[in-house]
């Protein structure tokens with residue numbers, strides 16, 4: 068059995084390991100020039116808080132030791148079905164496989180106001196190790212930074228920049244932070260915690276344009292202009308499903324897959340951020356990518372004995388030093404009638420609450436402390 072795995076992030080590496088353990092001949096393609104790395108750690112790498120070697124998942128020899136043929140600098144340009152096999156074209160070379168696992172992840176959204184400035188390295192997403200290295204090469208000479216987008220990645224970027232002694236402004240379009248995952252009280256507590264770290268959070272502010280000046284950038288919203296030497300774009304991401312595949316695979320915001328992570332084309336699987344598992348909520352997360360990669364890898368190597376993927380609850384967590392926030396399930400009443408919010412703790416710098424109906428818990432939000440999180444998680448419906 069010959070399995071081709073496209074993309075060497077969490078999903079790709081875990082798929083490769085499982086397929087190889089099942090005895091398949093495994094080729095893992097990565098468009099990047101560096102060894103596969105832990106993507107969340109690149110924020111620390113950008114601010115010089117870990118060494119770049121600490122971001123790699125495994126040393127180079129690990130792949131060979133585990134019977135994985137790792138092809139770096141190998142962007143896959145096209146996949147075509149040829150009878151019962153698939154041909155994969157990378158760097159002009161054609162490879163033939165019995166099954167495919169696509170693990171191409173997601174890519175950052177570049178907002179319109181930034182699209183014309185991407186050759187200015189002061190305006191950048193923080194998505195790849197290359198981005199992180201570029202930022203880290205500048206960071207010692209910078210005193211002010213703007214983070215556009217107050218999601219989880221934006222907030223960790225802001226916290227690490229503040230720790231580094233930079234003056235940080237987070238500009239968020241929504242009327243409050245992380246509104247999908249936290250109630251109003253939760254969001255307000257998060258904002259207070261950031262304020263204590265001297266992070267300036269501006270909500271309900273839409274960036275309209277950026278004016279690059281020789282020594283700084285002018286970031287212009289409807290009402291205000293902010294000056295910063297560096298601007299990190301953190302406004303979300305979309306599944307990376309844009310390459311030539313024939314026949315067409317059904318896709319919309321990612322490749323559609325069934326409970327076995329198989330697409331509309333038999334023996335063609337997808338896992339991680341690029342996969343859209345029907346009837347489940349989307350959440351781009353390491354744990355989901357790892358578990359989907361594992362199942363897809365097993366299935367790609369055992370086409371006659373497939374294993375079902377069991378989607379579990381995925382929590383949204385950010386812990387950096389004494390700042391921590393956690394959320395899982397539903398935290399808004401509007402979605403679940405007749406449920407009550409039980410407040411476990413409400414202080415200036417902490418807020419813990421569950422949305423419940425007696426013994427059954429529908430959602431948990433915790434800001435400033437994770438006390439009893441695991442206890443309530445076990446009661447989650």
Ligand SMILES: Cc1cc2nc3c(=O)[nH]c(=O)nc-3n(C[C@H](O)[C@H](O)[C@H](O)COP(=O)(O)OP(=O)(O)OC[C@H]3O[C@@H](n4cnc5c(N)ncnc54)[C@H](O)[C@@H]3O)c2cc1C
Nearest residue numbers: 074076077078098106107142143172339340351352353356
């Ligand atoms: C800065 C940052 C911080 C994050 N922090 C957290 C966190 O704290 N917790 C959490 O759960 N999640 C976090 N995430 C999200 C998490 O990293 C992703 O959900 C996870 O990496 C998804 O894994 P994946 O394998 O699906 O995709 P990825 O890790 O994105 O890997 C996909 C790989 O495929 C490669 N690729 C794409 N197209 C091709 C092609 N045509 N040919 C060859 N290779 C290709 C890409 O270059 C990439 O290396 C963070 C993300 C970022 C960017």
